[in-house]
Amino acid sequence: MPEPILTVKNITKTYPGVVALDNVSLSFERGEVHALLGENGAGKSTLIKVISGAIEPDGGQIIFNGEVHRKMTPALARENGVAVIYQEFSLVESLSVAQNVFLGEKGGALVNIKDLKKRAAHIFNEMKVKIDPSAKVLHLSPAQKQLVEIAKAISRNARLLIMDEPSAPLSASEVETMFAIIAQLKSKGVTIIYISHRIEELFRISDRVTVMRDGRYIDTLVTGRTDRRELINLMVGRELKEFYPKRTGLPGEVVLEVKHLSGLGDRDISFSVRQGEILGVAGLVGSGRTELASIIYGVRPKERGETWIDGKKREIHSPGQAIEYGIGLIPEDRKQQGCILNASVHFNISLSTFNQNAKFFVINEKSQKKAAAYYVEKFDIKTPSLEQRVRNLSGGNQQKVILAKTLAANTDILIFDEPTRGIDVGSKQEIYNLMVDLVNQGKTILMISSDMEELLGMADRLIVLCEGRFMGELPKEKFDQRTVIELASGHRD
Amino acid sequence: MKKINLRGLQKYAVMFILVILMVLFSFSSPYFLTVRNLTNILTQNTYFIILAIGLSFVMIGGGIDLSVGWQMSLVGVVTAMCMTLYQLPVWLSIGIGLLVGTFLGFFNGMIVANIRVFPLIVTIATSTVFQGVSYIISKAQTYRQYPDEFLFIAKGQIIGAPFDLLLTIVIVLVATFIYARTSYGWNVLAMGGNEEAARLAGIKTKAIKVSVYTVCGFFTAIATLVMIAKSNTTNASFGPGSEFTALTAAIVGGISFMGGEGNMLGLVTGVLILAVLGNGMQLAGWGTYAQYIVKGIILLGAVTFDEFQKNARITKNRKAPNEPAHAEPKAE
Numbered sequence: 001m002p003e004p005i006l007t008v009k010n011i012t013k014t015y016p017g018v019v020a021l022d023n024v025s026l027s028f029e030r031g032e033v034h035a036l037l038g039e040n041g042a043g044k045s046t047l048i049k050v051i052s053g054a055i056e057p058d059g060g061q062i063i064f065n066g067e068v069h070r071k072m073t074p075a076l077a078r079e080n081g082v083a084v085i086y087q088e089f090s091l092v093e094s095l096s097v098a099q100n101v102f103l104g105e106k107g108g109a110l111v112n113i114k115d116l117k118k119r120a121a122h123i124f125n126e127m128k129v130k131i132d133p134s135a136k137v138l139h140l141s142p143a144q145k146q147l148v149e150i151a152k153a154i155s156r157n158a159r160l161l162i163m164d165e166p167s168a169p170l171s172a173s174e175v176e177t178m179f180a181i182i183a184q185l186k187s188k189g190v191t192i193i194y195i196s197h198r199i200e201e202l203f204r205i206s207d208r209v210t211v212m213r214d215g216r217y218i219d220t221l222v223t224g225r226t227d228r229r230e231l232i233n234l235m236v237g238r239e240l241k242e243f244y245p246k247r248t249g250l251p252g253e254v255v256l257e258v259k260h261l262s263g264l265g266d267r268d269i270s271f272s273v274r275q276g277e278i279l280g281v282a283g284l285v286g287s288g289r290t291e292l293a294s295i296i297y298g299v300r301p302k303e304r305g306e307t308w309i310d311g312k313k314r315e316i317h318s319p320g321q322a323i324e325y326g327i328g329l330i331p332e333d334r335k336q337q338g339c340i341l342n343a344s345v346h347f348n349i350s351l352s353t354f355n356q357n358a359k360f361f362v363i364n365e366k367s368q369k370k371a372a373a374y375y376v377e378k379f380d381i382k383t384p385s386l387e388q389r390v391r392n393l394s395g396g397n398q399q400k401v402i403l404a405k406t407l408a409a410n411t412d413i414l415i416f417d418e419p420t421r422g423i424d425v426g427s428k429q430e431i432y433n434l435m436v437d438l439v440n441q442g443k444t445i446l447m448i449s450s451d452m453e454e455l456l457g458m459a460d461r462l463i464v465l466c467e468g469r470f471m472g473e474l475p476k477e478k479f480d481q482r483t484v485i486e487l488a489s490g491h492r493d
Numbered sequence: 494m495k496k497i498n499l500r501g502l503q504k505y506a507v508m509f510i511l512v513i514l515m516v517l518f519s520f521s522s523p524y525f526l527t528v529r530n531l532t533n534i535l536t537q538n539t540y541f542i543i544l545a546i547g548l549s550f551v552m553i554g555g556g557i558d559l560s561v562g563w564q565m566s567l568v569g570v571v572t573a574m575c576m577t578l579y580q581l582p583v584w585l586s587i588g589i590g591l592l593v594g595t596f597l598g599f600f601n602g603m604i605v606a607n608i609r610v611f612p613l614i615v616t617i618a619t620s621t622v623f624q625g626v627s628y629i630i631s632k633a634q635t636y637r638q639y640p641d642e643f644l645f646i647a648k649g650q651i652i653g654a655p656f657d658l659l660l661t662i663v664i665v666l667v668a669t670f671i672y673a674r675t676s677y678g679w680n681v682l683a684m685g686g687n688e689e690a691a692r693l694a695g696i697k698t699k700a701i702k703v704s705v706y707t708v709c710g711f712f713t714a715i716a717t718l719v720m721i722a723k724s725n726t727t728n729a730s731f732g733p734g735s736e737f738t739a740l741t742a743a744i745v746g747g748i749s750f751m752g753g754e755g756n757m758l759g760l761v762t763g764v765l766i767l768a769v770l771g772n773g774m775q776l777a778g779w780g781t782y783a784q785y786i787v788k789g790i791i792l793l794g795a796v797t798f799d800e801f802q803k804n805a806r807i808t809k810n811r812k813a814p815n816e817p818a819h820a821e822p823k824a825e
Contacts, residue, residue, distance in 0.1 A: 299693065320695035329693060337693050340686035342754065351683055351694040358676035365674070405694060 011060035020046040022215045031189040035202040038212035039424030053077040081159030085149045098133035142169035162193040171284035244457035245436040251277040261305030264291035265468040278445040280459025288468035289448045328411030338402040346372040346386035352409035375404035396427025415446045518773030538768040539661040540719040545739040547712025554705040555685035556612040560620030565732025567627040568594040568717040573636035583642040598710015602703035627729040637726035647722035669757045744795040
């Protein structure tokens with residue numbers, strides 16, 4: 001067996017009070033796709049940072065191509081052929097694709113743009129993708145940007161490519177393209193470290209899976225000889241029982257109905273939701289699901305169509321109005337849209353109720369804190385105090401704070417946009433339980449999700465969108481992954 | 494909002510700096526640490542405190558207003574002309590002055606809220622407009638010798654305390670109350686903390702944005718009245734330059750350049766630090782020009798510290814000991 005491209009030995013990294021990596025040892029073989037699996041906080045990202053030289057470990061060895069290092073530096077990592085594609089792309093948006101691909105390349109004082117374009121085109125040809133090297137990165141889709149990142153890695157002759165949640169921004173067909181490129185790279189002997197929350201993907205492309213938990217190395221398995229259940233159990237360290245909790249009660253009256261809604265690229269969309277129901281909204285990235293939520297919630301103006309709430313036609317021009325009519329939004333991007341990271345748990349939970357909670361502008365902080373404490377207890381939000389900054393909470397707990405904020409404003413119709421994106425398996429379960437509790441208590445949920453399995457597991461009914469058009473509606477009996485994907489990619493029976 | 498963090502420490506840090514400066518200057522000049530000099534420092538700077546508080550509304554809301562200096566110029570000449578040239582009653586002149594200032598702030602707010610351009614650029618542009626208007630209206634003349642009722646603002650006393658000092662204290666208390674206890678103050682904090690999240694939470698961010706500039710204009714007008722009452726003379730060149738003092742003081746005092754937080758006591762301390770520096774350097778025989786250099790360096794230093802602190806806070810959060818290992822997104 002040839003020597004591994006990279007071995008880490010007894011790597012430890014501590015932050016005061018937290019052990020981010022605890023004596024982690026593992027090897028990466030040449031030309032393998034090696035998946036890293038673990039919940040948030042398991043230490044995957046810290047390990048990557050150690051390998052790429054972004055941080056210095058407290059102890060241990062990093063052995064690259066047989067050479068022993070105590071720590072990496074970004075320059076040293078690059079010399080050893082390490083390239084990392086982070087979730088947030090590191091591209092210069094205002095420059096062209098070709099310029100980005102060769103950014104930072106050492107050369108003469110003068111840049112030969114023609115030559116850059118030619119070489120970039122060559123790389124894209126080899127990757128079998130179509131991207132115009134002279135286009136500005138600004139105008140690219142997330143999927144295309146990722147391809148540019150990969151091209152960048154190829155141009156640097158990367159031998160070890162690390163991909164952090166690469167499929168997150170991609171649609172199903174784009175994921176296929178990415179898998180094909182990964183297979184190509186692999187056949188050329190490039191090692192790929194693949195991090196993803198989507199376990200199904202790992203079975204598609206990885207050769208081996210390493211599971212981490214709480215900063216510790218748990219096990220490395222050959223992907224072909226394990227299954228989803230085993231991986232999840234290793235990840236969470238306990239048996240996960242029922243994923244999608246049982247429902248009680250039947251749906252009631254129609255509480256929300258939209259008729260012929262158009263705007264932001266959505267065309268003529270009509271559907272209705274009953275009280276106590278979870279209506280799933282399926283579709284690929286870019287199918288207009290988030291846009292639909294934006295229009296209903298009054299974030300952006302509609303072009304045409306009507307919204308009926310509890311049998312009355314309502315004009316909603318702002319989120320404030322939507323809340324007044326009892327609609328709440330749990331937005332897609334928790335950190336940018338859902339909460340104020342630097343403010344306290346209490347401030348965030350009260351966010352929608354400052355005005356309601358004030359008499360002549362003076363806030364009744366006591367009643368506000370009582371409400372916040374109630375939700376912290378009810379949702380089991382793990383925080384040392386109400387004064388803790390939301391920035392310091394885990395993704396799952398941040399999501400609970402956002403949900404508490406929405407409910408504190410007395411909303412009954414809740415739009416969840418990607419409620420579990422980037423949330424670890426254990427917390428996902430909690431969010432599912434909360435959602436089901438809510439509908440059991442008579443709330444109504446509109447659930448947008450790219451995670452097909454969760455959508456099929458949670459929803460009572462599904463509507464499917466494709467490129468802003470309404471493709472169809474499926475009752476629970478007809479739930480089937482293939483049907484949904486067909487509809488979502490624009491094929492009607 | 495109580496927050497246990499570096500900002501809290503900073504409140505004491507800036508006070509500590511103030512004390513150190515005072516000790517240092519007391520060595521360099523025997524005159525520095527006299528009651529008379531200290532009272533002077535305080536009363537000469539009341540209008541800077543009021544101005545900085547006005548500006549703090551904009552800054553805590555996540556914006557910036559560089560036009561307050563020329564707002565002062567315009568409000569000053571209008572008020573002075575009302576009293577001297579047109580012989581209007583003092584109360585009416587004051588009312589007109591406050592109205593003009595409030596309108597100028599509203600004007601800024603409407604532009605910033607409705608066209609999505611950096612407020613920095615918008616207010617540099619409007620400040621040039623205000624400059625032109627101020628010179629045209631005043632015909633580049635100086636207006637002096639105001640009625641005694643007006644001069645009461647600067648020279649009057651109520652139970653032995655200077656009127657403008659009392660006015661400043663009241664304004665500081667009101668502003669403190671607004672941020673600590675009112676829905677309006679919390680809305681401003683929320684907008685400064687994350688405008689998009691605030692808007693999606695149903696807060697009318699556009700209206701709040703217009704309002705903070707308007708409030709800023711109103712306080713700027715009050716500051717202007719105090720300023721011209723003190724000098725008993727004004728022309729279009731009175732006011733410009735103050736925006737940098739107020740801005741520096743606000744940042745030194747812990748109002749984040751990025752919005753979302755700040756406390757009024759820190760702000761007052763910030764103004765006093767600059768004032769003590771100016772006064773001390775004057776007494777030590779440094780010229781006015783040297784003071785510009787020092788002020789500029791302090792502004793740079795404070796902004797750097799603000800930025801550093803933002804990063805440090807994130808690192809520090811990692812180290813929070815009593816968190817469950819679960820709540821550890823940053824170590825990942």
